Amino acid sequence: MQDDPEVAIGPDRSLLLVDDDEAFLKRLARAMEKRGFEVVTAGSVAAGRAAAGAHPPAFAVVDLRLEDGNGLDVVEALRARRPDCRIVVLTGYGAIATAVAAVKVGAVDYLSKPADANDVTNALLSRGEALPPPPENPMSADRVRWEHIQRVYEQCDRNVSETARRLSMHRRTLQRILAKRSPR
Incomplete structure (x- = not known):
């Protein structure tokens, strides 16, 4: 630039x-x-x-x-x-x-x-055909997963049972994930 x-x-x-x-x-x-x-x-x-x-x-x-x-x-x-x-x-x-x-x-x-x-x-x-450089601090796979779970949870109006069903995940597993801090 x-x-x-x-x-x-x-x-x-x-x-x-x-x-x-x-x-x-x-x-x-x-x-x-x-x-x-x-x-x-x-x-x-x-x-x-x-x-x-x-x-x-x-x-x-x-x-x-x-x-x-x-x-x-x-x-x-x-x-x-x-x-x-x-x-x-x-x-x-x-x-x-x-x-x-x-x-x-x-x-x-x-x-x-x-x-x-x-x-x-x-x-x-960007005007060139070259690929942009990769981000310096890309999100970890755990962070991407956590972000996805949070997004689905919000779309389900914060309903744990519905979110678990849509993610094909056990409800208690989802509750443990939601209780933790976001990964880096």
Whole structure:
């Protein structure tokens, strides 16, 4: 990345952030504004599609799973309104199938959460065909598993029995995992 962020970003610095995690969305918006982007935020598929239709941005960061649907719907709306928009898809689920689907509908990159503002900026501004460098501190397999369990637990409205059923896990095993601190 270049030293002057405004040169790297270009004249159109509009950025749409779509994520239903309000705290993450605010934190990322502040960090991206500090990097020279003009940020608009949306917390749902409907709000993301509306923002894409009203003012198609030059850049976008879209969460894959939103409360009211799939973030790929926002990616498709962005592509329809502005084919040159550079879109990065974020998700708590790092699966090859969803990465392929994101790229097929027009995303330029796919990042697993938790991604920091530097990762997002590098993904948005990378122009080369070379793969980006691996993260310095990738999540451990235990941490990825824990994050997945937490996400399913939240989606099941913090119902231990339903979460255990969906994860094909014994309820007591799940309770022990949920009682522990997150792994590093």
